[in-house]
Amino acid sequence: MRVGVLHPGEMGASVAASLLAGDHQVAWSSAGRSAHSRTRAAALQEFPQLDDLAAWAEVLISVCPPASALAQAQAVRACAFEGFYVDANAIAPATAVEISQLMGAAYVDGGIIGPPAWRAGTTRLYLSGPHAATVAGWFQGGALEAIALPHAADNGVAASALKMAYAAYTKGHSALLLAVNALAQSSGVLESLRTEWAQSLPGLSQRSEATAEAISAKAWRFAGEMEQISATFAECGLPAEFHSAAAELYARLSEFKDQPPASLDRLLEALVHVDNSGS
Numbered sequence: 044m045r046v047g048v049l050h051p052g053e054m055g056a057s058v059a060a061s062l063l064a065g066d067h068q069v070a071w072s073s074a075g076r077s078a079h080s081r082t083r084a085a086a087l088q089e090f091p092q093l094d095d096l097a098a099w100a101e102v103l104i105s106v107c108p109p110a111s112a113l114a115q116a117q118a119v120r121a122c123a124f125e126g127f128y129v130d131a132n133a134i135a136p137a138t139a140v141e142i143s144q145l146m147g148a149a150y151v152d153g154g155i156i157g158p159p160a161w162r163a164g165t166t167r168l169y170l171s172g173p174h175a176a177t178v179a180g181w182f183q184g185g186a187l188e189a190i191a192l193p194h195a196a197d198n199g200v201a202a203s204a205l206k207m208a209y210a211a212y213t214k215g216h217s218a219l220l221l222a223v224n225a226l227a228q229s230s231g232v233l234e235s236l237r238t239e240w241a242q243s244l245p246g247l248s249q250r251s252e253a254t255a256e257a258i259s260a261k262a263w264r265f266a267g268e269m270e271q272i273s274a275t276f277a278e279c280g281l282p283a284e285f286h287s288a289a290a291e292l293y294a295r296l297s298e299f300k301d302q303p304p305a306s307l308d309r310l311l312e313a314l315v316h317v318d319n320s321g322s
């Protein structure tokens with residue numbers, strides 16, 4: 044297949060590598076992208092403009108910040124693209140439905156669970172909808188495991204629903220841990236909390252440090268993902284405020300975008316010393 048990847052970020056570059064391993068032709072469009080994406084796209088065919096990529100590709104796979112997934116699909120729609128469109132982003136089922144309405148019958152819903160797929164066995168691309176099994180077949184031979192969800196459980200956007208449920212716990216849990224540290228810091232009891240944790244919940248202080256370093260550079264992107272998760276809870280008639288608070292918390296950490304991993308102390312400073320004046 045001729046596949047365009049929008050775009051070769053940390054995850055998109057590994058998706059592209061899996062397709063290359065399956066002997067597909069893989070390309071990207073460079074307009075508007077950073078030097079980081081260019082470096083990660085070194086093995087891919089380059090099209091300067093999205094229109095040219097869309098005219099060449101039989102399939103486009105969207106792997107971009109969740110908050111930009113709908114705008115990315117609209118840009119593709121404006122190119123009158125006629126092939127398969129796979130949205131593999133962490134988006135709410137309602138957003139996926141909106142994108143499927145733009146793309147029509149060739150829409151394929153996806154959701155990725157796991158780190159960038161550089162080793163077999165780490166990462167799964169879940170797919171749903173009538174073309175899920177076809178798309179899954181294209182990934183044979185690469186490190187990314189593609190799984191078509193069974194049709195019985197599939198309303199066309201089940202892959203997005205699964206990703207939302209999974210990330211609601213993983214990234215929601217990280218947000219809660221950071222929020223608790225910030226609360227204790229702000230109240231002047233962080234050291235006492237750590238002493239208590241050492242006795243009754245051993246490992247939580249270390250987990251807080253590790254969480255801060257693991258997420259600091261990606262927190263800006265998690266904010267949009269938390270908003271999608273919050274919308275998913277609301278859509279299901281469940282309280283949505285937990286994840287909208289997580290979105291706000293991650294948004295307060297956006298200054299760490301593209302920076303080396305930052306310590307818990309630095310994240311707490313950014314979380315607590317925020318200008319809440321509304322000005």
Ligand SMILES: NC(=O)c1ccc[n+]([C@@H]2O[C@H](COP(=O)([O-])OP(=O)(O)OC[C@H]3O[C@@H](n4cnc5c(N)ncnc54)[C@H](OP(=O)(O)O)[C@@H]3O)[C@@H](O)[C@H]2O)c1
Pocket residue numbers: 049050051052053054055056075076077078079080081106107108109111115131132133155156157158159264268
């Ligand atoms: N990384 C992971 O561990 C992981 C795990 C599971 C799922 N995912 C999913 O994979 C998707 C991408 O994550 P990632 O880790 O690859 O993110 P990333 O490293 O930040 O890469 C995002 C890519 O999208 C491009 N991009 C930035 N702003 C954009 C915009 N407004 N419109 C279109 N493209 C834009 C970036 O280009 P420039 O930066 O060059 O502008 C980059 O090539 C997300 O939906 C995420 O939920 C990621």
